[in-house]
Amino acid sequence: MAPRSVCRATVANHMWQWAGCTPWLKRSRPVSTTNALTYAPFISSMRGPVGAEVQKLKQQAQESKQFMDKQEAEERKLLKIIADADADRLRQKKDLDQVISERDILGTQLVRRNDELALLYEKIKIQQSILNKGEVQYSQRVDDLRLLKMEIKRLRCEKGILNKTVSNVEDLR
DSSP: OHHHHHHHHHHHHHHHHHHTOOHHHHHHSOOOHHHHHHHHHHHHHHHHHHHHHHHHHHHHHHHHHHHHHHHHHHHHHHHHHHHHHHHHHHHHHHHHHHHHHHHHHHHHHHHHHHHHHHHHHHHHHHHHHHHHHHHHHHHHHHHHHHHHHHHHHHHHHHHHHHHHHHHHHHHHO
16 A cells, blocks of 8 residues: 555656646646646656556565564564573472472471480480499499408408317317
8 A cells, every 4th residue: 555655656746847846836726637638648658667666665565574574473483482481480480499498498407407416415425424424333333342252251261260269269178
């Protein structure tokens, strides 16, 4: 539609130049049939160059449309790439949030385990202290037993000696 109006404007412009008229004069006076007959040879002679110009403009319009179609296809392609990238970004964000959540849970568990471990080490330390004290007391008891056994032996020997002495004293009487 646009090339046709351009063509008419071009033809009208050439007619005004040929007739020595300007556009404002053309509006001021009506075109009669005699004027149309006067311009008929000019119009038919202008068809060749105007037709070529029309073809050129049609070609340009077609090229522009093809260019616009390519640009629109490229835009759709880029929008699809953007949409895919956004979907991938959202998926990665979801994965990141899940990993962060798991990390936080593991961090909490680690703190709890460290607290339990510290408590166990404290219990081990207390048990080791009790064990060491027990070993010292056991050693003391073993020493006490050894001393008591020696004392028992000594007392038995002494008893045996006293018994012999008593029997010797009775024999002497």
